[in-house]
């Protein structure tokens with residue numbers, strides 16, 4: 001009897017295996033004739049390429065850096081496939097912003113991929129703006145849009161200046177003590193303070209103490225899986241329980257702050273109704289509640305301002321609205337804190353490495369804020385003065401071009417039918433099918449596409465300024481280049497916080513660049529490492545270079561990419577490895 005059961009199980013397994021192999025092979029055959037790197041073995045697909053990249057690149061690097069290597073090494077067109085099934089997705093990688101906008105992000109905006117949705121839902125809750133789709137997304141996005149508008153963010157410029165002045169105190173102390181520190185850590189504390197101001201109009205003082213939201217939130221970031229391409233590389237059986245427990249504490253801390261915000265707003269509303277002067281500044285939550293109340297009133301055909309029912313007591317917040325707000329607040333902290341702080345850290349690094357660009361930036365700052373005058377006061381008196389910082393903005397965009405902290409993964413979903421599931425690449429005439437793929441318009445790869453960004457490995461902020469660019473022929477300025485800068489993504493799911501990120505980065509740079517110089521230094525390594533900037537990644541890691549050869553024969557451990565010692569690891573966002581460590585120097589002491 002036992003033997004019969006074993007035989008039946010074995011037969012079942014063999015039948016399943018035969019079906020599985022047959023299915024996999026026929027799926028792979030569908031890729032015949034499509035642009036892809038070579039497969040060594042039909043059963044293993046392109047897994048040997050993942051293996052090659054894992055060996056060549058530094059451990060833990062964000063896999064978007066691999067994509068350029070793959071495209072360049074096998075001379076692939078801008079849109080191509082990489083098949084990691086059955087242990088990963090069938091990728092449809094694209095470096096073509098026009099094609100991506102037409103079929104994936106803008107004209108046809110595909111839903112987020114199940115992998116991204118599952119990651120975000122686990123991390124932020126099911127009502128998070130990043131992974132919601134359809135009507136729910138539209139509703140929440142329009143509720144939060146007013147708070148993130150440039151005009152509203154400008155009302156916070158004075159508070160952003162105050163938070164930046166604290167950051168300056170931190171940098172000054174570090175310069176005076178010659179302390180070795182992680183720039184990203186301190187930039188993150190600053191950006192958390194700024195998000196707290198914009199979201200709740202509250203000073204969280206993250207730069208001087210540990211607010212409970214920050215404590216639980218950062219613990220949560222550390223619990224999430226990293227960039228390992230395959231799930232088993234970071235499997236932790238206790239993770240779900242730890243995440244659940246952390247979520248309870250995080251939500252309690254957010255609810256507490258939310259309640260206080262609602263009560264403060266109620267007081268302002270009461271004062272306003274009595275004709276008293278109330279603060280002009282409106283936090284993102286203030287404006288979201290205004291939008292919600294208006295929406296409710298419209299549903300009840302109430303249109304006159306006075307008749308709109310206001311939320312005046314946090315205990316009466318509808319539970320659905322409360323959960324939407326809590327998940328959204330988590331999302332804003334998640335999406336906004338380390339993306340912006342990484343950008344600042346890289347900007348300091350790149351400006352030190354590119355003294356010509358730095359001196360251009362200093363000239364602009366000297367012109368807009370003449371030496372001897374207070375930059376802080378000038379911005380507080382007229383926040384719109386920062387609109388004059390064209391070169392500063394270009395430096396931030398160039399930093400984001402080289403080191404994009406995030407991008408987007410999309411896939412077909414029968415719940416949200418697509419307008420079309422196939423398309424033809426006009427550059428190659430090849431017909432592509434979105435079915436079964438995870439489409440990844442990789443910001444990192446798009447922003448290294450020479451059609452739009454010639455000499456892509458070099459830091460050239462002028463490339464973003466039409467009358468100063470050394471590349472007037474670049475397609476960046478043609479209609480095809482409309483969506484070539486993708487660091488904030490494009491289309492209806494683009495970054496809601498991009499104005500906040502740009503405004504805060506401009507203010508922080510305006511206040512710090514002339515005063516400080518940041519020099520990269522990894523523990524136990526030489527200060528200011530400046531490996532040669534290669535022409536492209538495939539060459540850098542090829543057998544023709546000493547670096548590539550050394551990695552292959554085991555005499556060199558890879559620790560720089562594209563000529564940078566500070567490369568990107570995925571931990572929530574793509575962040576500088578090791579937190580961008582180094583020292584800061586006061587400029588006038590150089």
Ligand code: HEM
Pocket residue numbers: 116129130131141195331332333335336337339340343400404405406407408409486487488489492493494495496497498500501
């Ligand atoms: C340099 C800084 C930033 C970068 C590079 C960045 C980049 C991005 C990218 C690429 C996306 C699309 C993600 C996807 O489709 O999966 C996105 C979405 C989003 N970002 Fe940002 N972001 C930055 C700062 C911020 C800030 C400061 C906030 C808010 C405080 C924010 C909030 C969001 C939200 C809520 C979404 C989802 C929007 C939607 O789907 O409607 N981001 N961001």
